[in-house]
Amino acid sequence: MRGIYSLLLKAFGPQGWWPVTPAGGAAPVYVPLRYGPPGEKGSFEICAGAILTQNTAWTNVEKALAALRRAGLMSAAALAACPLPRLERAIRSSGYYKQKARRLREFCRRVRKEHPEGFKRWFSATPAPALRAELMSCKGVGPETADCMVLYAAGKASFVIDAYTRRLGERAGLGRGLSYGAWQALFEAALPPDVKVYNEYHALLVKLGKDFCKKTKPLCGPCPLTKVCRKLI
Known part of the structure; x- marks a missing residue:
């Protein structure tokens, strides 16, 4: 799982999650490399x-x-x-x-x-x-x-599991039909309890799911994980 994280970070870079609205702003803004509680x-x-x-x-x-x-x-x-x-x-x-x-x-x-x-x-x-x-x-x-x-x-380590995480996890052969808690335990056991890593990994998986690992007609060829994914579609 650390290898997947490294590949995604190299391909997409920091994602700047979660977007919040700056003082005087009108809409949430993504700020890469900002971690921890936002006030x-x-x-x-x-x-x-x-x-x-x-x-x-x-x-x-x-x-x-x-x-x-x-x-x-x-x-x-x-x-x-x-x-x-x-x-x-x-x-x-x-x-x-x-x-x-x-x-x-x-x-x-x-x-x-x-x-x-x-x-x-x-x-x-x-x-x-x-x-x-x-x-x-x-x-x-x-x-x-x-x-x-x-x-x-809160800026505290708790790995987020969503539909994109499950999709990648199942297609890559990490697990299948697991509960929310089981998926979370799988990721947290493989990663250091680091807010930065949890933050970026979740955001990077969302990026991957939206752009490449789509629910239907996934773009496996240009996907940055194509060499390590088992493509269990």
Whole structure:
């Protein structure tokens, strides 16, 4: 797995995940070689984005985040107090907007109640396993969403498994039909518990899945992993 990581990093370079909106900006920006927690506002934005990106493309999430920003709703306090119809209108582009509006508001209300110190201090003070478990106890926050929050918003090592990771893993012969936890254990056992490596590896696998290892009609010839992949399609 370290060999795959090296090949992908050489082919694509640092990806700059997770994108956050800079001060005075209008949209999230990818900043290569930036690792670790992005501060209070950035951590909140990543958590909101992690919920909004469920079952939709990131471009739709960017539209939703921009709408939230225009509406003055880019804070946990604002979302916690927002009427659902208004919130639904703002995030409509993300799909499943009624469900996501309820979950996003409930998430913000719970954080405000249980962690008035804010995202930055909460994340900094809580070990990754405990933070992951607490996040997963929130309605609508599953393993993948929680791991995105831990890795990108808190800057702590928790490997993210998504559809792209599973696809590459199965086609390369690393495993088949494994559960989320089994895939995560496989990667974490093979890699150092390094936030930088986990960050880049996840982002690089997404890049590979979008550009080469497509769900249908994968581009195996020019793929940077063509010499090491078993191509079990």
